[in-house]
Amino acid sequence: MRTSIATVSLSGSLTEKLTAAARAGFDGVEIFEDDLLASPLTPEEVRARCADLGLTIDLYQPMRDVEAVPADVFARNLRRARHKFELMNRLGADTVLVCSSVDPLAVDDDALAAEQLNRLAGLAQDFGVRVAYEALAWGRHVSTYDHAWRIVAAAGHPALGTCLDSFHILSRGSDPRGIEDIPGEKIFFLQLADAPLLAMDVLQWSRHYRCFPGQGGFDVAALVRHVLRTGYDGPLSLEVFNDVFRQAPAAPTAVDARRSLLLLQEAVGAATPPAPVVPTGVAFAELVTPDAAPVSALLAALGFARTARHRGKPVDLWQQGEARVLVNTGPAVSRDGTRLAAVGLESPDPAGAARRAEALLAPVLPRRRGPEDVPLDAVAAPDGTELFFCATGRPRLPDWRADFADVPHDPPGAAVSRIDHLALTQPWHHFDEAALFHRSVLGLRAQESVDLADPYGLQRSRAVTNADGSVRIALGVGAAPADDTVHAQHVALATDDVVAAARRFRAAGGRPLPIPGNYYDDLAARYEFADGELETYRELGILYDRDAHGVFRHCYTHTVGRVFFELVQRDGGYRGYGARNAPVRLAAQHAVKGFTGG
Numbered sequence: 001m002r003t004s005i006a007t008v009s010l011s012g013s014l015t016e017k018l019t020a021a022a023r024a025g026f027d028g029v030e031i032f033e034d035d036l037l038a039s040p041l042t043p044e045e046v047r048a049r050c051a052d053l054g055l056t057i058d059l060y061q062p063m064r065d066v067e068a069v070p071a072d073v074f075a076r077n078l079r080r081a082r083h084k085f086e087l088m089n090r091l092g093a094d095t096v097l098v099c100s101s102v103d104p105l106a107v108d109d110d111a112l113a114a115e116q117l118n119r120l121a122g123l124a125q126d127f128g129v130r131v132a133y134e135a136l137a138w139g140r141h142v143s144t145y146d147h148a149w150r151i152v153a154a155a156g157h158p159a160l161g162t163c164l165d166s167f168h169i170l171s172r173g174s175d176p177r178g179i180e181d182i183p184g185e186k187i188f189f190l191q192l193a194d195a196p197l198l199a200m201d202v203l204q205w206s207r208h209y210r211c212f213p214g215q216g217g218f219d220v221a222a223l224v225r226h227v228l229r230t231g232y233d234g235p236l237s238l239e240v241f242n243d244v245f246r247q248a249p250a251a252p253t254a255v256d257a258r259r260s261l262l263l264l265q266e267a268v269g270a271a272t273p274p275a276p277v278v279p280t281g282v283a284f285a286e287l288v289t290p291d292a293a294p295v296s297a298l299l300a301a302l303g304f305a306r307t308a309r310h311r312g313k314p315v316d317l318w319q320q321g322e323a324r325v326l327v328n329t330g331p332a333v334s335r336d337g338t339r340l341a342a343v344g345l346e347s348p349d350p351a352g353a354a355r356r357a358e359a360l361l362a363p364v365l366p367r368r369r370g371p372e373d374v375p376l377d378a379v380a381a382p383d384g385t386e387l388f389f390c391a392t393g394r395p396r397l398p399d400w401r402a403d404f405a406d407v408p409h410d411p412p413g414a415a416v417s418r419i420d421h422l423a424l425t426q427p428w429h430h431f432d433e434a435a436l437f438h439r440s441v442l443g444l445r446a447q448e449s450v451d452l453a454d455p456y457g458l459q460r461s462r463a464v465t466n467a468d469g470s471v472r473i474a475l476g477v478g479a480a481p482a483d484d485t486v487h488a489q490h491v492a493l494a495t496d497d498v499v500a501a502a503r504r505f506r507a508a509g510g511r512p513l514p515i516p517g518n519y520y521d522d523l524a525a526r527y528e529f530a531d532g533e534l535e536t537y538r539e540l541g542i543l544y545d546r547d548a549h550g551v552f553r554h555c556y557t558h559t560v561g562r563v564f565f566e567l568v569q570r571d572g573g574y575r576g577y578g579a580r581n582a583p584v585r586l587a588a589q590h591a592v593k594g595f596t597g598g
């Protein structure tokens, strides 16, 4: 199946958009009129540029407010159309999109609409051009796909067909099954967009919040299956109006778009990339730092022991239970202060996981390893975090720990059993991309996105997890490009007894994040606690939450560079991440000098 993308979906000049679309592997483009009008290139030059890039021009759009108007108005519309058709001939574009009228002069008269569209198609035919009529969800008289199709059918012209747009169909709650009543050859074009399920004016929703299929709440794949059953054999084309994508660099957006289409093609059986290999645990979190001392002190206070050192690189392995943290002081990676640079994911089939990732356009990383090192497959997530697919102590698979030599150490503490979750901060324009990436490349499930109030801006967070919760990654982002000081990353450590773990941390000289007294006064109002329980939480800075399944108790350490740790105790199958407490945590991190930056 051919794939296409509308130039409106990408940022930049027309040339930049075309280049990004071609590099990401699209076969064609829909050229938006505004992009052409603003381009210094002549239509012939645009045509040549597309040809050089290997792109076809699959659609020119939009032509507005054509049909069901008084005769004199229609005569002017035909004159306007003639200009467009001439232009399309110069461009080498053979299909124009006509969207249903929003003109106050348009009348509610299907017969008139059909007659005028028939005449428009007659003129188009003289230019060797086809007209694809699309129902805008907010069209004045025509706002549903079945209505647009009835008019096209009544017009009965071979150069007139319909354009289906998943947003207009699904945003109105129309039943897409009716698509199968349209003959495939009369579907001249198929535009695809998803959107988050928002209760708002449909025009605003469409113009600002569309996203790539798989990133929102619509069942775009089901719609595409209906379309394919008609015999439609035109391109799958993405048409996404989105405020964030308009600002984000075009190249990664185009790759994100292409990945979304690959997944859609997989879902409808039109592509068969290697199957996802879902990770079964977190093997390690890797911090890079210019100075190991503060991180080492923090890990030691948390009860970790430095158990091994890499044979060839300045990397220490710190361990407690099944929780492993690598501290890397290598020169190449230490420029930005302390940060969470890599995650080792326990994979049942590391090579298969890497093949899946590569097929879904994840950047495969060169193996940074010495001649003796265990081969490790790694890819980069959208935020730059390196994801290693690895095995820990499993027969027949090389163990990444073989690269490390034990060093003498005292036994680690026993409070922490494993890594509960990792919180990664996404660049502001990669949030939707990140969730789709983790879902598609790693086969994780995405949970609902939640809003977290930070005193200096709203943050959003969305968790991706495997089925048993042994891999949990919370993807977070600020609302806009912003100062990143508290948009920190963190490693949450699972414990069976957060009170004991917090006490141990303090006794060992750790600095817990202080939580305001108001928080505990409110907790007392919300829940009943055993005698002394709340006082213990207050003393240790432990936060508390409950969901339908269980109880969550957690506390935070101070921040080193961009990284802090959290101790978490999940009881009774609690599924969340304490989102309700996040505003208190964020405010506390802002308030306490030394918890930010540093």
Ligand SMILES: O=C(O)c1ccc(O)c(O)c1
Residues within 6 Å of the ligand: 061, 062, 097, 099, 134, 136, 165, 191, 206, 207, 239
């Ligand atoms: O928002 C619009 O006006 C608009 C224009 C052309 C389209 O194909 C579309 O789906 C929406």
Ligand SMILES: [Mg+2]
Residues within 6 Å of the ligand: 134, 165, 191, 239
């Ligand atoms: Mg459209």
